[in-house]
Amino acid sequence: MEEWLIYKEFRFEAAHRLPNYQGKCSRLHGHSWIGRVYVRGEKLIESGSQQGMIIDYGEIEKYIEPLRDRYLDHYYLNETTGLPNPTSEAIAKWVFERLEVVGLPGLYAVEIQETCTSSARYRKSPQEKW
Ligand SMILES: Nc1nc2c(c(=O)[nH]1)N=C([C@H](O)[C@H](O)COP(=O)(O)OP(=O)(O)OP(=O)(O)O)CN2
Numbered sequence: 001m002e003e004w005l006i007y008k009e010f011r012f013e014a015a016h017r018l019p020n021y022q023g024k025c026s027r028l029h030g031h032s033w034i035g036r037v038y039v040r041g042e043k044l045i046e047s048g049s050q051q052g053m054i055i056d057y058g059e060i061e062k063y064i065e066p067l068r069d070r071y072l073d074h075y076y077l078n079e080t081t082g083l084p085n086p087t088s089e090a091i092a093k094w095v096f097e098r099l100e101v102v103g104l105p106g107l108y109a110v111e112i113q114e115t116c117t118s119s120a121r122y123r124k125s126p127q128e129k130w
């Protein structure tokens with residue numbers, strides 16, 4: 001058995017605040033966020049223009065784009081995601097669940113990097129089969 005794990009990165013500028021946080025992050029502030037969508041596969045496409053791929057990176061991007069354009073890029077995340085406390089962890093889960101709903105094949109994890117030094121990655125626990 002073998003497996004590949006690939007990711008497609010996306011970027012967005014957005015504001016948020018953590019209302020319950022004791023400190024500066026309770027204030028409205030913004031970040032240049034980086035997201036990474038991880039896709040897992042055990043078999044490479046055998047022929048055609050996507051030969052040797054799990055899935056075309058461009059295909060992954062097609063799933064991400066509507067989310068980025070409608071909810072993430074240049075938005076106030078507390079408002080657009082509806083999350084009461086939009087931490088990196090919560091946003092990673094929020095993005096994962098939306099990609100799951102639209103059926104991104106092989107979806108494995110979503111990472112949200114909030115600053116150069118801080119990042120959170122969400123995936124379903126291995127025992128939870130989906
Ligand atoms: N586990 C989490 N901790 C914190 C989150 C989070 O989403 N998950 N978020 C924040 C703030 O939103 C903040 O914007 C980011 O925190 P931090 O990395 O501490 O930001 P700094 O700019 O202060 O980073 P330094 O590298 O220390 O300069 C807080 N915590």
Ligand SMILES: [Zn+2]
Nearest residue numbers: 025029031114
């Ligand atoms: Zn922040």
